Amino acid sequence: MRTLIIVAHPELASSGTQQFLRRGAELVAADWQPLSTDFNVATEQVKLRAAERIIWQFPLYWYSAPAILKAWQDQVLTSKFVLHEQGLAGKELGIVVTTDTKASDYQSGAAEQFTLAELLRPYQALANKAGLHWLPPFVINQFRYQTESQQQALLIAYQQYxxxxxxxxxxxxxxxxxQQLQQMITNATGERKTQLVLVEQQLAAKQDELEELRWTIEQMRGDD
Incomplete structure (x- = not known):
């Protein structure tokens, strides 16, 4: 999977959330591309053509993306490239959005009144027009208030996204x-490698138990 992450953050270097996500992207060899005001349209279109999954990643500014992403879209996503040349057709488009607001605030009757899915609908409309397959948005709420274990779970979910x-x-x-565990074992040495192998064996044992449970459930359904 060739994943291109277009990162639209005006203060990227000082964003703890984005730096955390960058480490996660590097571990799965995704192409991390911070936006700037100085870019070449033809080069950007080449990058988009080469990608299989395109991610627009940004903090939520007044219910939308920062202006830097809109400026990039207006110049790079030309009618010729998107519609006539079908430069994005068949690819996937995902949104990674960060917000300092609680997740429960984004719903009808709550503080923000609208869901994030509703607020992000223009990007879904663009995906539809361009022939892109729309992915469910990946939302990160209040990262700085998350515990270390919550952040680690977030990192895994982000890499899987x-x-x-x-x-x-x-x-x-x-x-x-x-697969990730096997790669860690390959790169590890000494006691660390021994510990990881033990974890792998324990997971394999649990997997056997899950397979037995799944088989039992299927048999019960068959009996019905």
Whole structure:
């Protein structure tokens, strides 16, 4: 999966959230591309053509993306490129959006009155027009208030959003985790490697139990 992440953040260097996500993107070899006001349209279009999954990643500014993304879209996503040349057709488009607001505030009757899915609808309309497959948005609420364990869970979910079919099944997520663990074992040495091998063995045992449970459930359904 060739994933291109277009990062639209006016203060990227000082954003702890974005730097955290960047480390996650690098671990799965996704192409991290911060936006600037100085870019070449033809070069940007080449990058888009080469990608299989395109991610627009940004903080929510007044219910939309920062102006830097809109300026990039207006210049790069020309009618010729998008409609006549079908430069984006068949690819996937995902949105990674960060907000300092609680998740529960984005719903009818709550503080913001609208869901984030509703607020992000213009991007879905663009995906439809361009022939892109729209992915469910990946929303990060109040990152700075998350515990370390919550942030680690977020990192794994983010990496899976960049690389797995969306929405990913439990089996796909499990297989992904096993691959990541195997890579860690390959790169580790000494006691660290021994510990990781033990974790892998424990997970394999749990996998056997899950397979037995799944088989039992299928048999019960067959009996019905």
């Amino acid at each position: 960049l690389t797995l079919p969306q929405p990913a099944t439990f089996t796909q997520r499990q297989h992904w985790f096993a």
